[in-house]
Amino acid sequence: MPELPEVEITCQNIEPYLVKKYITSVIVRQPHLRWPIPHNIEKILFGLRIDTVTRRGKYILIGCSKGTLILHLGMSGSLLVQHIGISPQKHDHFDLIINEDIILRLRDPRRFGAILWTTNNAMSHPLLTNLGPEPLSKVFNGSILYKSTRSRSASIKETIMNNRIVVGIGNIYANEALFRAGINPKIAAYKIGINRYIILVKAIKKTLKLAIQAGGSSINDFVHSDNSHGYFQQQYLVYQRTGKPCKKCKDSIKQIKQGQRSSFYCPSCQK
DNA sequence: AATCTTTCCTGCCGGC
DNA sequence: TGCCGGCAGGAAAGAT
Structure with missing residues (x-):
């Protein structure tokens, strides 16, 4: 994927x-x-x-x-x-x-x-001209994300998956980054303060960098251009870990639907 | 039959 | 009334 x-x-x-x-x-x-x-x-x-x-x-x-x-x-x-x-x-x-x-x-x-x-x-090009900042660039920081979410009543998870807010965050890494930041995926984006956005941006960058270092993740059908498979799929903190113990607190990982997509989170660690 | 991956597009809503 | 931003849902093909 x-x-x-x-x-x-x-x-x-x-x-x-x-x-x-x-x-x-x-x-x-x-x-x-x-x-x-x-x-x-x-x-x-x-x-x-x-x-x-x-x-x-x-x-x-x-x-x-x-x-x-x-x-x-x-x-x-x-x-x-x-x-x-x-x-x-x-x-x-x-x-x-x-x-x-x-x-x-x-x-x-x-x-x-x-x-x-x-x-x-x-x-x-029409497909590229309205895209938000690159998540790994310096311009993507807590202040920018805070400012761009003031009118957003959608959940924080759906918001960071919105390409106009920030590009490149799909379902897997949205879940992983929110866990790392300790933020519940259901919270409305406008309700989150600047301090938590600073933490979230750091979590997003760390999550993406770790995945790139690991050679990309794979569930089923991603194949590297040299035909070898990725090998990051074992390391998810919450993604597809429904019912399994949280790696921080041992509480059971929950699965819900948000905008037709599965979300995974720890109800104890993510408030 | 439902699910999973991305994201553009349509249609609708509320605010001004 | 019209314009706008924002948002929910639908759509695309195939494997499992």
Whole structure:
């Protein structure tokens, strides 16, 4: 399940295979992702040099000589780096062939991912222009989060999962960060004070950094671009630990629904 | 049949 | 009345 740590690691893994190399062909097998892959993408990308591989939230940005390829892994996507000649599997929808040698291959069973192209400044693309701050950047701090939540009656958990407030925090790390901060996921965001927001921001950063260090988390279907699996899934503090003892106080972890998503928390440690 | 992953979009609400 | 921000729910495909 690609959350920000997985996307970050994917970027790090694919970058050396792409930068300063050339796109020598493109194969589209299934254009119907979240939005259609641009119909003429093969012609657009042919012969372009790749200059950069960066990330904005969970969007992967492949900067080329004439524009930017915007990728999103959705709920089940992964990017594989394979040698040319390896046969595609059932859900391998898109190949970028690099220097006639290496394939960057999008595998996405549930097809909630996206492949888009923009010739303008990528940051002014409609999907990117309204995104909140990067959670690991210095501008994301307790004061910013406090100010941006004054009119928010939604729960704190749903609020930190809102991309306009802060990008990149999905269901797993929202649960984990709130536990680390000792904040109950049901509290309305506007009711939380500046002091607790400072603690929460530190907890978010720590949670994401630990996950990136561990190589990204995995439940079922996240595969690293070198085809190895992530190995962080054993270390969750609350996620999917319903009924198990809290790792701080031994109380039983509770599971509830918030906005159609499962939340996990310790009723004793999170007030 | 329900669940799980992301997040955009639609429709609705209340405030000014 | 219209505009706006905010919010709840729905939608997409597939594995289990």
